[in-house]
Amino acid sequence: MRTRISLEEAVALLAGSVSPLGVEMVSRSDALGRTLAQDVTAPLDQPPFDRSPLDGYALRSADLAGASKAHPVTLKVTEVVYAGGVPSQPVRPGEAIRIMTGAMLPEGCDCVLQHERTNNGFDTVEIYQALRPHDNYCDRGEDYRAGTQLLAAGTVVDAAAVGVLASAGIGQVSVRRRPKVHVLSTGDEVVSPEVHPLPAGKIYGSNQELLAARLRELGLTDVSAALIADEPQTVAGEMARILSGNCDLLITTGGVSAGDKDIFHQVLPLMAADRIFWKVELKPGTPVMFSLWHGKPILSLSGNPFAAAATFELLARPLLGALTGEARFEMPRRIVKVSGGFPKASHVRRFLRGALRDGQVLLTGKDSSGMLASLVGCDCLVDIPAGSGPLEDGDTVSVLLL
Numbered sequence: 001m002r003t004r005i006s007l008e009e010a011v012a013l014l015a016g017s018v019s020p021l022g023v024e025m026v027s028r029s030d031a032l033g034r035t036l037a038q039d040v041t042a043p044l045d046q047p048p049f050d051r052s053p054l055d056g057y058a059l060r061s062a063d064l065a066g067a068s069k070a071h072p073v074t075l076k077v078t079e080v081v082y083a084g085g086v087p088s089q090p091v092r093p094g095e096a097i098r099i100m101t102g103a104m105l106p107e108g109c110d111c112v113l114q115h116e117r118t119n120n121g122f123d124t125v126e127i128y129q130a131l132r133p134h135d136n137y138c139d140r141g142e143d144y145r146a147g148t149q150l151l152a153a154g155t156v157v158d159a160a161a162v163g164v165l166a167s168a169g170i171g172q173v174s175v176r177r178r179p180k181v182h183v184l185s186t187g188d189e190v191v192s193p194e195v196h197p198l199p200a201g202k203i204y205g206s207n208q209e210l211l212a213a214r215l216r217e218l219g220l221t222d223v224s225a226a227l228i229a230d231e232p233q234t235v236a237g238e239m240a241r242i243l244s245g246n247c248d249l250l251i252t253t254g255g256v257s258a259g260d261k262d263i264f265h266q267v268l269p270l271m272a273a274d275r276i277f278w279k280v281e282l283k284p285g286t287p288v289m290f291s292l293w294h295g296k297p298i299l300s301l302s303g304n305p306f307a308a309a310a311t312f313e314l315l316a317r318p319l320l321g322a323l324t325g326e327a328r329f330e331m332p333r334r335i336v337k338v339s340g341g342f343p344k345a346s347h348v349r350r351f352l353r354g355a356l357r358d359g360q361v362l363l364t365g366k367d368s369s370g371m372l373a374s375l376v377g378c379d380c381l382v383d384i385p386a387g388s389g390p391l392e393d394g395d396t397v398s399v400l401l402l
Contacts, residue, residue: 002277006066007349010280014290018297019277020325021177021248028165031221034175035326040151044167045141052296053138057118058109058127061098064130072119072126080122081106082218096125105137107114111137132399143167156328165267179248179323183211183225186235186302188255190227204214204373207253207301207308214312216345218320218329222246230255237271243296248323250296254303257287264289273298281386283350285311286370304369305310310351313381313402319350331381331400336361342391346384353378354399361399363391380402 023037067073075096081087087106097106111131118124190205208225217225255263268275273293283305289300301308321329339360354361355377366374380399
């Protein structure tokens with residue numbers, strides 16, 4: 001087991017301990033927000049036929065020479081074709097076909113004139129404008145051709161991608177599988193937020209709800225959460241039960257420091273779990289643990305709410321990236337100036353909650369690891385290197401965007 005390692009070492013151990021979970025087929029609608037595992041190629045031309053871009057008349061440009069309001073050209077209208085219909089005959093010299101937007105163009109025509117430039121006739125039509133070949137004409141395959149790549153592997157499916165899949169008649173796609181995650185918060189002092197009135201000496205458990213909600217914000221849909229008291233044998237049994245079932249990642253909070261009730265030093269041996277590391281050189285959340293049980297990862301975070309939230313971003317996100325093979329879990333880094341300051345020296349690497357506003361990062365001033373309310377509105381973590389002195393207004397800092 002490794003102890004007192006750097007954040008970068010911890011991330012490397014996380015990534016090196018797991019493999020991507022593989023791929024799965026999902027429906028087009030369920031693919032929204034998911035990452036494609038394979039290229040998607042077009043099975044057909046789009047549009048699949050030459051079509052009209054407007055309501056008007058399909059005709060031959062050669063018949064329209066010199067046409068104007070003062071000198072109209074009169075053509076015979078041979079049929080009407082609506083969107084979804086198929087022309088029954090070609091356009092011959094001296095003829096036109098009345099046609100609607102999106103309808104299949106007949107053979108023989110090489111342009112379409114909008115009805116506003118005609119007398120809008122049904123048996124015959126007066127044409128008031130000349131056209132060139134291919135005016136107002138949508139070619140088959142104008143959008144894409146059969147066999148061309150529509151979406152590349154690694155694309156995160158958005159609304160436009162769903163629309164493209166639908167336009168190609170593609171009902172299912174292969175996406176990277178995302179983990180089924182369970183969050184388990186331990187502690188004799190925590191009770192469900194549904195318990196009223198709050199018993200003396202107790203607090204409402206928030207970590208399990210905070211982390212489960214964050215997982216869902218990050219696009220994971222199969223997430224469950226629970227509270228459990230600090231009894232090592234019971235916790236070990238419950239963790240083994242969860243991991244034996246339909247669970248790819250177990251995240252726990254509480255019980256990881258060195259006090260009398262920090263039970264994970266007993267729980268993990270009871271489970272015969274392999275503890276990979278304990279304690280990372282950062283603040284808050286130093287006593288974070290990472291273990292494997294029959295190859296399944298267990299990430300054990302501090303019970304202090306902000307410590308749990310910060311180490312979740314710093315360690316659970318890279319772990320999710322390793323399990324899915326998706327780069328989307330990485331946090332972008334940006335260099336900005338501090339608005340205000342931070343009065344304490346940072347003897348170890350420290351992460352503060354911050355909010356980016358007008359190119360500067362505002363600090364909340366409430367940075368205790370047990371404080372949760374000041375996390376509201378936080379959209380970045382301020383990364384302060386070990387050995388730094390107090391931050392002054394206008395200092396340059398590095399932030400990780402949440």
